[in-house]
Amino acid sequence: MIIGVFGTILFPVGNSIVGLRVNKTFGEILSMDLNEMVIFAAVVENESFTASAKILGLSKSAVSKQVSRLEDRLGIRLLNRTTRRLSLTEAGAIFFEKCQTVISVAEQAEQAVSRLSNVPRGLLKINAPMSFGIKRMAPLLAAFREQYPEVKIDLVLNDQVIDLVEEGFDVGIRIGRLMDSRLMAKKISSCKMALVASPSLFKEKAIPIVPAELSGINFLHYSYVSRASGLKLVGESGTVNIPVKGDFTANNGDFILSAVQEGMGFACMPTFICGDLIRERKLVKILPEWEIDNDHAIYVVYPINRNLPPKARVFIDFLGSFFTDIPEWDQ
Numbered sequence: 001m002i003i004g005v006f007g008t009i010l011f012p013v014g015n016s017i018v019g020l021r022v023n024k025t026f027g028e029i030l031s032m033d034l035n036e037m038v039i040f041a042a043v044v045e046n047e048s049f050t051a052s053a054k055i056l057g058l059s060k061s062a063v064s065k066q067v068s069r070l071e072d073r074l075g076i077r078l079l080n081r082t083t084r085r086l087s088l089t090e091a092g093a094i095f096f097e098k099c100q101t102v103i104s105v106a107e108q109a110e111q112a113v114s115r116l117s118n119v120p121r122g123l124l125k126i127n128a129p130m131s132f133g134i135k136r137m138a139p140l141l142a143a144f145r146e147q148y149p150e151v152k153i154d155l156v157l158n159d160q161v162i163d164l165v166e167e168g169f170d171v172g173i174r175i176g177r178l179m180d181s182r183l184m185a186k187k188i189s190s191c192k193m194a195l196v197a198s199p200s201l202f203k204e205k206a207i208p209i210v211p212a213e214l215s216g217i218n219f220l221h222y223s224y225v226s227r228a229s230g231l232k233l234v235g236e237s238g239t240v241n242i243p244v245k246g247d248f249t250a251n252n253g254d255f256i257l258s259a260v261q262e263g264m265g266f267a268c269m270p271t272f273i274c275g276d277l278i279r280e281r282k283l284v285k286i287l288p289e290w291e292i293d294n295d296h297a298i299y300v301v302y303p304i305n306r307n308l309p310p311k312a313r314v315f316i317d318f319l320g321s322f323f324t325d326i327p328e329w330d331q
Helices: 026-030 034-046 049-056 060-074 090-116 130-147 211-216 253-261 271-279 310-322
Strands: 007-013 016-022 079-081 086-088 122-128 151-157 171-176 183-190 193-197 220-222 231-235 238-242 248-250 267-270 297-303
Touching: 034 049, 034 060, 034 086, 034 090, 049 060, 086 090, 122 130, 122 310, 130 151, 130 171, 130 253, 130 271, 130 310, 151 310, 171 310, 183 310, 193 271, 211 231, 211 238, 220 253, 220 267, 248 253, 253 267, 253 271, 267 271, 297 310
Parallel strands: 122 151, 122 171, 220 248
Antiparallel strands: 007 016, 079 086, 171 297, 183 297, 193 267, 231 238
């Protein structure tokens, strides 16, 4: 055990206690150079400064100085030196045993990290938008885990764009335009948009057949996308910009989808959210011959890092193979 900041390291030896006087702070003790321990252990194992220096690729004087510096640091002699042989003092024998333990633990730590650098394993932290994560990522992650069982997943869903680097994420899913220059990005799929409403919304009025008729319908607004300039639609007759207004805003796509189903108004939504309900005829696609003008796509993003861990690298590649440019929700 260690007594005091300036005190004595006590080692039990049989029925007695041997103390090494250490006039160092805890910080200085913990920052002890591991090289000193390695060199000291080599000298003891080879019973020679000369032989140890040859094995370590150092000069005999450098090895001798390191051991002397170690003894000065600890405040006690570790080796008995004669012209014929070296032998351990009682304190030296104790310290040698501890050095072997420390060196062994250090080697194990290096081996563990080395294995992580070659084999996909460990905790993979993923950030993704809420609606996309809920609707589309469960099958993806199930297939990924089946292929890479040693990778554990920590998925955080959040519609706000967070700082991947600051928050410690390995990868993120981003939908829309990319802004953060500190991130690498790989497109994994297109992201089409659709104007949708509930059939109940049109029981008393006709479904719009021209863009101008949208202005009379309540627009359900997703708060993380600005529609201040209205909706830009592209059709055979060209491009039109339609102003929209409404009395409902929410920061979650699934909630807006529920509001649309309740007949509260129409919305401009990604098809990965509403595509299934359009196919099931539970939602009406308004102005199907018009396209929403947008340059949005679905990307996987990750910090710029030359040493991308295997768990992240294989996940990025897996995403690229799992999704296609025409995803299943648009087929």
